[in-house]
Amino acid sequence: xxxxxxxxxxxxxxxxxxxxxxxxxxxxLLAEGADLSLRAVAGRMxxxxxxxxxxxxxxxxxxxxxxxxxxxAATAEWRxxxxxxxxxxxxxxxxxxxxxxxxxxxxxPREFALVFANPIAEADTHRRELLTVSTSxxxxxxxxxxxxxxxxxxxxxxxxxxPVIREAVLEPLIPAKSDHIPAEExxxxxxxxxxxxxxxGVVTLESxxxxxPRVIASGQLFRATLLDWLAxxxxxxxxxxITGILDAELARD
Amino acid sequence: xxxxxxxxxxxxxxxxxxxxxxxxxxxxLLAEGADLSLRAVAGRMxxxxxxxxxxxxxxxxxxxxxxxxxxxAATAEWRxxxxxxxxxxxxxxxxxxxxxxxxxxxxxPREFALVFANPIAEADTHRRELLTVSTSxxxxxxxxxxxxxxxxxxxxxxxxxxPVIREAVLEPLIPAKSDHIPAEExxxxxxxxxxxxxxxGVVTLESxxxxxPRVIASGQLFRATLLDWLAxxxxxxxxxxITGILDAELARD
DNA sequence: CAGTTTCGTTAACGCCGTTAACCGTAAACG
DNA sequence: CGTTTACGGTTAACGGCGTTAACGAAACTG
Numbered sequence: 090x091x092x093x094x095x096x097x098x099x100x101x102x103x104x105x106x107x108x109x110x111x112x113x114x115x116x117x118l119l120a121e122g123a124d125l126s127l128r129a130v131a132g133r134m135x136x137x138x139x140x141x142x143x144x145x146x147x148x149x150x151x152x153x154x155x156x157x158x159x160x161x162a163a164t165a166e167w168r169x170x171x172x173x174x175x176x177x178x179x180x181x182x183x184x185x186x187x188x189x190x191x192x193x194x195x196x197x198p199r200e201f202a203l204v205f206a207n208p209i210a211e212a213d214t215h216r217r218e219l220l221t222v223s224t225s226x227x228x229x230x231x232x233x234x235x236x237x238x239x240x241x242x243x244x245x246x247x248x249x250x251x252p253v254i255r256e257a258v259l260e261p262l263i264p265a266k267s268d269h270i271p272a273e274e275x276x277x278x279x280x281x282x283x284x285x286x287x288x289x290g291v292v293t294l295e296s297x298x299x300x301x302p303r304v305i306a307s308g309q310l311f312r313a314t315l316l317d318w319l320a321x322x323x324x325x326x327x328x329x330x331i332t333g334i335l336d337a338e339l340a341r342d
Numbered sequence: 343x344x345x346x347x348x349x350x351x352x353x354x355x356x357x358x359x360x361x362x363x364x365x366x367x368x369x370x371l372l373a374e375g376a377d378l379s380l381r382a383v384a385g386r387m388x389x390x391x392x393x394x395x396x397x398x399x400x401x402x403x404x405x406x407x408x409x410x411x412x413x414x415a416a417t418a419e420w421r422x423x424x425x426x427x428x429x430x431x432x433x434x435x436x437x438x439x440x441x442x443x444x445x446x447x448x449x450x451p452r453e454f455a456l457v458f459a460n461p462i463a464e465a466d467t468h469r470r471e472l473l474t475v476s477t478s479x480x481x482x483x484x485x486x487x488x489x490x491x492x493x494x495x496x497x498x499x500x501x502x503x504x505p506v507i508r509e510a511v512l513e514p515l516i517p518a519k520s521d522h523i524p525a526e527e528x529x530x531x532x533x534x535x536x537x538x539x540x541x542x543g544v545v546t547l548e549s550x551x552x553x554x555p556r557v558i559a560s561g562q563l564f565r566a567t568l569l570d571w572l573a574x575x576x577x578x579x580x581x582x583x584i585t586g587i588l589d590a591e592l593a594r595d
Numbered sequence: 596c597a598g599t600t601t602c603g604t605t606a607a608c609g610c611c612g613t614t615a616a617c618c619g620t621a622a623a624c625g
Numbered sequence: 626c627g628t629t630t631a632c633g634g635t636t637a638a639c640g641g642c643g644t645t646a647a648c649g650a651a652a653c654t655g
Binding site: 351352353379380381391392395400 | 641642643644645646652653
Binding site: 198199202205206207210211220253254261262286287291293294296297298299301302303304306313314 | 470541
């Protein structure tokens with residue numbers, strides 16, 4: 090689905106194709122356990138390394154590009170899996186998406202590290218921007234919003250929030266991100282941050298392996314973390330149903 | 343405090359000193375923002391890179407060694423700060439230790455990544471061992487145990503735990519770790535894992551910068567995460583007092 | 596003292612990111 | 626249409642990396 094109508098000139102089409110190939114080859118390298126390097130990518134494309142500098146201005150930018158695309162592709166996978174449940178059941182969808190997120194992180198720890206554990210320096214504005222356009226972030230935020238529309242779970246009013254947090258939810262770094270949420274409801278974003286922090290924590294812990302492998306294999310830590318969030322999201326009534334979906338999804342490998 | 347009485351022979355003493363210098367120089371390099379490399383370490387010691395192979399069998403092992411020692415040193419710092427509160431106030435000590443852990447992670451993200459975000463492959467037994475001897479892990483476990491001795495907060499009985507988790511808490515990977523906890527009380531370790539996962543999550547999120555910098559600066563995400571754990575640890579009565587300590591410690595930079 | 600182990604050296608291999616100089620060809624333009 | 630420009634590639638080279646091999650001196654051991 091080409092959202093950009095038609096890249097007009099032939100050169101631009103070719104260039105776009107080369108970008109796609111760079112990403113594809115990079116993903117392939119990572120999947121094989123090799124490490125991502127300009128020379129390896131170029132080599133597999135039948136080019137020499139310096140040629141890649143026509144497309145990317147540094148190794149770090151290649152990493153960023155690949156990370157962004159991996160995030161996009163992975164999110165599409167989770168979304169597809171979640172859509173086994175109807176659109177009016179966002180709680181079920183979020184459950185499935187979280188499990189798939191974890192399974193992706195466990196199955197592809199190198200990719201996960203690239204996308205989610207890649208350190209971003211304080212000053213680096215460019216990479217921060219990429220972060221705020223994160224596809225997965227948008228998806229999880231949307232699901233949380235849809236849940237709220239149904240359960241109306243409580244979230245802090247703006248005047249209850251710490252001033253700095255208030256500012257941060259009112260004017261996110263990239264405006265486009267949450268334009269659709271009216272100012273009075275921005276307290277929702279605080280819930281999102283807190284929930285994301287919990288999810289991120291347990292998944293990163295497991296994906297990087299800083300944990301007893303048996304505990305990881307059991308999935309209990311992840312399960313318990315997710316269940317803790319049913320109540321805050323107003324899903325107490327759905328508890329047994331969601332738990333069933335969660336366990337079924339975990340069992341699916 | 344040399345726990346090994348006297349390294350006996352002169353050679354062994356020299357060797358030990360060289361190890362210490364390797365670690366010291368490595369820490370120095372990291373602190374300067376340079377990256378850790380065999381050549382850089384060797385160079386600064388007035389040696390050539392291959393010489394380091396007499397002490398370490400690979401670059402990864404150098405990283406592990408340095409990570410272990412950084413963890414030890416950092417834990418000593420947090421412990422020293424926490425000991426501003428008396429031994430019979432483990433809740434206050436844990437609060438301070440957690441804040442100091444976070445501040446260390448924010449001030450030295452490279453060191454934090456080395457110690458806590460370094461991916462450990464499933465199969466790699468050697469590195470797993472190092473992990474289970476983690477100094478910081480011991481310290482936090484101990485503090486949690488001391489809190490339990492006072493508040494007797496509830497934890498799952500062994501027969502309530504998932505069988506895999508039961509096995510994991512009964513026979514930790516390295517036995518020496520929690521010998522002092524009687525079998526019936528091993529459910530405590532489950533609480534430890536859950537709390538550690540939450541702490542690890544928010545600190546990793548902040549340290550790697552995958553977050554709005556203003557949110558990080560405010561410390562609110564971290565604060566909220568910690569406060570959520572007061573109730574489960576039976577510290578509801580101490581809530582205002584602990585909150586005060588937490589805020590004071592956060593304000594201390 | 597002779598023999599052996601320990602700890603360092605130099606040289607070299609094959610990677611890596613990055614830069615500079617160069618060149619054919621495809622697009623853009625008068 | 627021919628000319629010019631800019632794009633997308635090349636080769637060569639620099640400095641840095643982890644790692645191995647061959648070698649030597651100095652320190653311990655009997």
